[in-house]
Amino acid sequence: MSKVFSAHAVSVDGYISGRDPSDPSGGFGRGLGDAPMLFDWYRDGDTPSRAFDNFRLSEPSARIFDALAGRVGAVVAGRTTYEHSSHWGGDGPHPTARLFVLSHRPAPEMTERQTLITTGIADAIAAAREAAGDKDVGLMGGGVVTEALRAGLVDELILHQVPILLGGGRPFFQELPEHVELRLIEAVPAPGVTHLRYEVVR
Template sequence: MALVICDMSISLDGYVTGPNASRANPFGDGAGGLHDWMFQNPIDEDRRLLDDAVAHCGAIVMGRTSFDKTVNEWGPGGPVPGTPNFVVTHHAPAQAHEGYTFVTDGVASAIEQAREAAADRRVGLHGATVAQQALPLGLVDEIFVHVVPLLLGGGTPLFAALGSAIELERIATHASPAVDHLRYRVVS
C-alpha cells in the first residue's frame, strides 16, 4: 500500500507561506525563498532528495486553497506531470481541470482514492490544511520537512491545528548550505 507523506518546505518558525498569501502572491510576503534550495544551485544531496520524491510520487492530495493559488503555475497535470491530483474541497468547480479530481467528502476519502491510484508508489500531501486534517486521523505515514533558515513571523503554519500530540520517530537528517532536511515516521 502507498505511503502517505507530508513533504513540505517550511521556515524555521514553521510556516509554509508568509503573510498575505493569495493567488497573485502564492507563497506570501517574504516566503519566496522557501523553495530556493530546489532551484538556486542545489547541492547533490538536495537534488537527490527532490528527484527521489518526484520519481516515487504516485498521487498528490491537496487542499482547495493550494489548488486555487497554484493551478495556473502548474498547468494541466499539476506539480508532478502525469501524477493524479486529488483536491479536497467543499465545492467542486464548474469547470473540469485535466489531471485533477475534486473530492467533496473529506480528506480521508481523498487519501483513500490517492492510495488506490498510487498503488505501490507514494502519496504526497500538498498544503498545510490537508496535513492538519490527515495527521489526527492517523492517515500520514511520514513527515519530511525541509527547514529553511528564514523567520517569517506569520503566514500559514504547517502544524497549527492538530488537536493533540503526535509522536514521531526520526528516520533521517541531512543538512546543506540552504536547508535542513528532516524526515520522521509518524508513530501515533
Template sequence: MGNVVVGLAVSVDGYIAGPEDGPTAPLGEGGAALFEWYTDGDTPSRHHPRFRMARQSAAVFDAIVDPVGAVVTGRRTYDITGGWGGDSPVPGRPLFILTHHVPRPLPETTVPHTFVTDGVASAIAQARAAAGDRDVSLAGAQAVQQAIRAGLLDELHLAVVPVLLGGGVRLFDHLGGPVRLEKIRVVDAPSVTHLSYRVREDSRVRKDA
C-alpha cells in the same frame, strides 16, 4: 501499498508561506526565501529539470518524489496555485482536491483532477487506488493537518530553511494533540536542512477519520 507522505519547505518558525498569500502572491510576503534552495546549485532534479539544487538537496528531493503515484491537496492551495496549470505538484501524477464545492465547469487538465467532497479519508483512499503500490503525497497545510488528525499520515519530509517569516501559513496548526515522530534521516545541505520523520503508530489517533 505505498505510504502517505508530505514533503514541504518550511521556515524555522513553521510557515510554508508568508503573510498575505494569494493567487497574485502564492508564497506571501517573504515566502520566496523558502524556495531559493531549489535554484542555488548545479544539480538538476530528474522530476523538475528547471530546479538546479545542491547535490545533497537534489538527491533528497528526488528520493521523496520518485515513489509518488498520486497527490492530495486542499482547495485553497489548488486555487492559489492556479491548479498547477492543469498538471499536478508532482508532474504527471493524478491530483485529488479536497473541497466543499466542485467547480463548474470542470477545469481543463493534462492529468486527472478529482474533486472530493466527502473528506480527507475518502480523498486519500481514492488517491491510494490511483497510486497502486506507490506513495500518496500531500500538498498544502490543510491536507496535511487533516491527514494527521485522521491518523493517515505515514512520513513527514521537511526542508527547513534558515529564515523566520513571523507569520503566514503555518504547517502544524490544529493537530488535535501531540504527535510523536521517529527520525528517519537528517541531511545538511547548503542553505537548507532536510529532516525526515515517520509518524509513530501510537500517534495515529484517527479523530477525524
C-alpha cells in the same frame, strides 16, 4: 501498502507560506506570498533534478528531492494550495502523479487531469492510493496534512527547513486533538535548507 507522506518547505517558525499568498501571478514561488525564498533551494544549485525540468539544486538536495519525487504516484492537495498555485494550469504539481483536490465547494474549472473530492480526507487519500498503485501518496497544504494527521493517515512528514523566521503566514501545522509522536529517520543539511524526515509513530 503504499505510504502517505507530506514534504513541505517550511520556515524555522513553521510557516509554509508567507503573508498575502493569494496572488500567484509573477511566477515560481509567488504563491508563497512574501516568502518566495522558501523555494530558493530548488533553483540555487548546480545539479539538475531528474524529476522536474528547470530545477537545479545542490547535490544533497537533488538526491533527497528526486528520491521523494520518485515515490509519488498521486497527490492530495488542499483547495487553498490549489488556488494559490493557479490550479497548476489545469495540470498538477508533479509531472506524472494524478492530482486530487480536497474541498467543500465545487470547482467547475477543473480539467480531466484533476479530481475534486468533497467527501473528506479519508476518501481523498483512498482515491489517491488507488491511483498511485504501488507508489506513495503526497499531501500538499497545511490544512490537508493536519486533517490527515487527525485521521491517523500519515506515515511520514518531511520538512525542508529553510533558515528563516517569517514571523507570520500560513502555518504547516494547525491544532491537533492530541500529541503525535515522531521519530527522526534522516536529517540532511544542505546549502540553504535542512531536510528532516520523520516517521509518524503509531
